Amino acid sequence: MRSGLTNIQRCPGCWDTLIIMAIKNAFKELGIESHQRVVVSGVGCAGKASQYIDWYAAETLHWRAIPFAVWTKMANPELTVMAMWWDGDGYGIWLGHFLHACKRDDDITYIVFNNENYALTTGQSSPTTPVWAKTKTAPNWNTSLPMDPIALALTAWAKFARKADSAKFAELKEIIKEAIQHKGFSLVDVTQACPSFKRW
């Protein structure tokens, strides 16, 4: 089990690797080369993911991946810009950035690694934790219902909002390709297994 002290090492069998590989393969199949793309991440277990592959990358603060990505796109509209965020980060601490990016229809692709908990900090409830789940901050059960990211995005007028699953690699890659090709804001909310803390 991870210590929670670093976001460089990950637990054996962590499924975020599959999401990263799906993103990498999606770019490759679309013929978008490393100098044509920028991937921005926030803080979370996969925070360093933006640095694992040969793309221009920025690992930003916990809640700044979307603004950084939007500014990057404004500075150079020729670039394909992606923001990688996590459920606690993107739907909790700085939900506002997400909703306003939907509303403005910023031309970025937004991939959320949704493991339904705050994993880097060792397994607290996040905005998407199911109500029946037991977590470090809910030892009996969660007392509130989980947020629905797709419904939230649609409420804020997003035109592309899709769910995907890291266990269905081929489908995940195709959805990511569609999201990258979509002009305007696109959300892909990826259900991610977290063997250390998500036991539901």
Ligand SMILES: Cc1ncc(C[n+]2csc(CCOP(=O)(O)OP(=O)(O)O)c2C)c(N)n1
């Ligand atoms: C501004 C700020 N607040 C809190 C933290 C502490 N922190 C680091 S990771 C994390 C939770 C991450 O959960 P999530 O966004 O779901 O990513 P995961 O680790 O589950 O992939 C928190 C609260 C921080 N780094 N910065």
Ligand code: SF4
């Ligand atoms: S998401 Fe879960 S399994 Fe993956 S590194 Fe974090 S704690 Fe470990």
Ligand SMILES: [Mg+2]
């Ligand atoms: Mg999480």
